[in-house]
Amino acid sequence: MRTIIIILTAALLMAPGLSAAQMHGGGGHMMGGQGMSQCMMQNMDMMNQMMDEMHQMMGQGHMTPDQQKQMQDMMNQMGQMKQQMAGPQNPQMEQQQQKRLQTMQQRLKTLKGQVEHQH
Numbered sequence: 001m002r003t004i005i006i007i008l009t010a011a012l013l014m015a016p017g018l019s020a021a022q023m024h025g026g027g028g029h030m031m032g033g034q035g036m037s038q039c040m041m042q043n044m045d046m047m048n049q050m051m052d053e054m055h056q057m058m059g060q061g062h063m064t065p066d067q068q069k070q071m072q073d074m075m076n077q078m079g080q081m082k083q084q085m086a087g088p089q090n091p092q093m094e095q096q097q098q099k100r101l102q103t104m105q106q107r108l109k110t111l112k113g114q115v116e117h118q119h
Contacts, residue, residue: 039094040085046101047078050108062115070111074104 054071057063063071081097 037089037091037094039091039098040089043081043094043097043101044085046098046105047081050074050078050101050105053108053112057112057115060115062118064118067111067115070107074107077104 054075058071077100081100084093084097
């Protein structure tokens with residue numbers, strides 16, 4: 001199960017068109033020449049921070065199967081969001097994504113607390 005999570009994480013990090021270098025380089029424009037909104041940049045930063053936390057948690061290896069399933073679910077959701085972000089965006093969609101990310105961030109915080117108390 002742990003191997004699957006690591007593979008999924010690696011696949012998410014290699015999602016086309018959305019690496020941090022592409023986002024922040026080139027005058028702040030994406031491949032399609034569209035400028036990134038402040039909200040979208042915040043969403044990407046939040047997603048990257050959560051991915052870092054997930055990597056650390058997985059590296060510790062103290063997760064139950066249920067916790068691994070929750071982690072995998074969040075990774076799948078972030079993968080879908082990255083695909084959405086690669087396409088055309090509007091402010092309403094960005095705000096919805098931000099709310100979803102904030103909810104996932106709370107789930108991750110709760111999950112991290114559970115994992116830390118287990119060992």
